[in-house]
Amino acid sequence: MRYAAPLVAGRLQRRYKRFLADVTLDDGAALTCHCPNTGSMLGCAEPGLRVWLSASDRPGRKYRHTWEQVETREGVRVGIHTGRTNALVREAIDAGRLLPELGAAPAVRAEVPVPGAPMRADFRLEDADGVRYVEVKNVTAAVEAGIALFPDAPSSRGVRHLEVLTGLVRAGGRAALVFCAQREDATEVRPADAIDPAYGRALREAIAAGVEVLALGARVEEHGIRADRRLPVVCP
Template identity: 45%
Template sequence: MEFSPALRPATLIARYKRFLADVVTAEGETLTIHCANTGAMTGCATPGDTIWYSTSDSSTRKYPHSWEITQTREGHWINVNTLRTNAVVREALESGWIPELSGYETLKAEVKYGSERSRIDFLLQAEEQVNCYIEVKSVTLLQQGKGYFPDAVTERGQKHLRELISVAAEGHRAVLMFAVMHSGIEDVSPARHIDGRYAALLVQAQQHGVEVLAYKASLSHLGMQLKSSVTVTL
């Protein structure tokens, strides 16, 4: 996925109210931009880091600029726009870049399913194959050289694991896809120190037939693309 029009750089002043951040552009202008990431964004929003933002031409948006990428002073690239993560995974699925999930004929997004009224990120279907339900999680938390998910307690994520367990019990394929959107992360583990319940449910999900995959994206201000699988350690 390429960014078009091109992203612009700025220096982060602060993120606040979850959805907003103040930045200083290369021209010295102070802007308030929108942040689509509702998570803790630990390590992704350090004041002084370079951020890359897009600009919408919509006349109805109060904040036309959106925070897309963080470029840290340590040299890491991080996708902070979680809406982009699903677009990158969809591109990979449609292009057959994920061998474990290739061979399906149709792809649907945001399909309602489950007893807890969830929406699956992607549903793959093909004749003479069971349905494949894919839940995508963006991984951006790097601590002591390790990648972790989640970066905050996630009741929504716990619900999704329960739904995937039910899908697997019904005889369908159920897949949890960790999309690694941080250039410094080479493996993924559940963040037991942050959300022990999620970690326990993830182990339970795998034991009940849920497939757990992790693929890492190449990232820059020009674009992003899922490139290679990485290890998941439960």
């Protein structure tokens, strides 16, 4: 996934109201940008961190800039834009290399309602074996070296999604969950049990039921982000 134009660099002053952040650009200009991440952004939203923004001239936008990347205190570049995650996973599905379990599905649809459930799946894959619903989660938090954690804040919505996927599989269907860690230091993904124990329980239940739980690591670079490796999902 490549950005349409070069990113603008600056320093984070504060992130607030979930969707807003104040940034001072390298040229000294101060601005407010859109923050496309509803989580707590653990370790990624401290004042003073180096950040990169995209810019848009689309009419009707209240804030021209969108926060795309941050460099943590440890010097790790992280993609915080949750809206980029589906594009990364879609590229991996289409390539058929990093996610062979999902197959080279000839029919892929995005943002599809799950029949009879309060959820829109990120992808609906259809092949000769039938239909598979796929949910994608963006991972930015890592509190220990190499261990990426999800979620970074209690997520009743995430638990509900797992319950839907588990119900699909128990009813004879197919479902998958793909974590995408947009940070190059990630070596594995784990449930953040200390932050949201309910999510950890729901994830383990989904795995036991047969939901395919997969994870990708992505390299965050100046001109774009690319999923470049598989990561194990560890549930100790």
